[in-house]
Amino acid sequence: NAGVTQTPKFQVLKTGQSMTLQCAQDMNHEYMSWYRQDPGMGLRLIHYSVGAGITDQGEVPNGYNVSRSTTEDFPLRLLSAAPSQTSVYFCASSYGDDYQETQYFGPGTRLLVL
Amino acid sequence: GENVEQHPSTLSVQEGDSAVIKCTYSDSASNYFPWYKQELGKRPQLIIDIRSNVGEKKDQRIAVTLNKTAKHFSLHITETQPEDSAVYFCAASIVGAAGNKLTFGGGTRVLVKP
Numbered sequence: 063n064a065g066v067t068q069t070p071k072f073q074v075l076k077t078g079q080s081m082t083l084q085c086a087q088d089m090n091h092e093y094m095s096w097y098r099q100d101p102g103m104g105l106r107l108i109h110y111s112v113g114a115g116i117t118d119q120g121e122v123p124n125g126y127n128v129s130r131s132t133t134e135d136f137p138l139r140l141l142s143a144a145p146s147q148t149s150v151y152f153c154a155s156s157y158g159d160d161y162q163e164t165q166y167f168g169p170g171t172r173l174l175v176l
Numbered sequence: 177g178e179n180v181e182q183h184p185s186t187l188s189v190q191e192g193d194s195a196v197i198k199c200t201y202s203d204s205a206s207n208y209f210p211w212y213k214q215e216l217g218k219r220p221q222l223i224i225d226i227r228s229n230v231g232e233k234k235d236q237r238i239a240v241t242l243n244k245t246a247k248h249f250s251l252h253i254t255e256t257q258p259e260d261s262a263v264y265f266c267a268a269s270i271v272g273a274a275g276n277k278l279t280f281g282g283g284t285r286v287l288v289k290p
Contacts, residue, residue: 093276104182104265104280105220120277121177152219156276163208163271165278167219 064088066168068153074174075143083138083171085153093156094136095165098122098149105152111136143175178203180268182281190289195253197284199266202247206268208276209242209249214263214283223264224251227271256288 069084087094095110097120107120111130125147127139136155140147153168179202189195201209210225226233226240226249233240237256242249253260263285267278 095277097278097280102283104180104282105278106280107277110277121279154278163269163276164210164222164225165276167221169219 066153066155066166068151068168068171070171071169072172072174074176075140076176077144079143081140081143083140083151083153083173085136085138085168086134087136087153087155087166087168088134089155089166090133091155091157091166092133093165094130095120095154096126096128096136096138097152097154098147099152099170100149108138108151140173143173145175147173148175149173178206178268178279180266180279180281182266182284184284185282186285186287188287188289189256191256191258193256195251195256195260195286195288197251197264197266197286198248199250199268199281200246200248201268201279203268203270204244204247205270208269208271209240210267210269210278211238211240211251212265212267212280214265216262220265253286256286258288258290261286261288 066087096108097105109128111117151171154165156165182199207228212220213223214220239252263283266281
C-alpha cells in the first residue's frame with residue numbers, strides 16, 4: 063500500500079492564480095480531510111468528506127473548494143491564491159467508523175503564494 | 177466548536193529524564209484523543225491515542241492519561257532519548273459523529289539534550 067499520497071510536494075503561486083492539490087489513498091478509507099499547518103502552529107481543518115459525493119466545511123474553509131467523486135481521491139482547489147494561503151497542506155484519511163479512528167497523514171504539500 | 181489548549185509550547189529535557197505535555201479541551205462530547213509526533217519537514221505520525229472510556233494507556237516509554245471530569249489529558253515520555261526530539265501535537269475529536277474531525281493543540285517542541 064502506498065498509503066496517503068499528495069502531489070505536488072512544493073508549489074509557488076502568484077496572487078490570484080488557481081491550482082489543485084491532489085490527495086489519494088489506497089486503503090479504502092471512507093473519511094478524508096484537508097488540514098493546513100502554518101509555521102509554529104497546529105493543524106487546522108479546511109474541509110472533510112465522509113464518503114464519495116459528501117463533503118463539508120471545517121474550521122477554515124474560505125478560499126478553498128473540494129469534491130469527492132471517488133473513494134480514493136480528494137482534491138483541494140485554491141480558487142484565487144492569496145499570500146495568507148502560504149502554508150503546508152496535509153491530507154489525511156481514516157476508516158471513519160467507531161473502532162478504526164486512526165487518521166493517516168500524507169507527506170504534505172508546501173505552498174508559497176507571492 | 178472544540179478548542180484544545182496545549183502546554184508548554186517548548187520543553188527542554190536532559191536525556192533519560194521524563195517529559196510531560198498537557199492538553200485541555202472544551203467539548204465534553206469529545207471521546208477520542210490522539211497524540212502525534214512531527215519531525216522537521218515530515219508528516220504528523222500517531223504515537224498513541226486514548227478513548228474516553230479509558231483513564232490511562234501505555235506503550236513502552238509513552239503513556240497518556242485522561243481526566244474526563246477536568247477535561248484534560250497528558251502525554252508522558254519516560255527515559256527520553258535524543259530521537260524523541262520533535263514537535264508533539266495533541267488533538268480531540270468525536271468519533272462516530274459526522275466525520276472524525278480532529279481539533280489540534282498548538283504543539284510542543286521537545287528538545288532532548290544528550
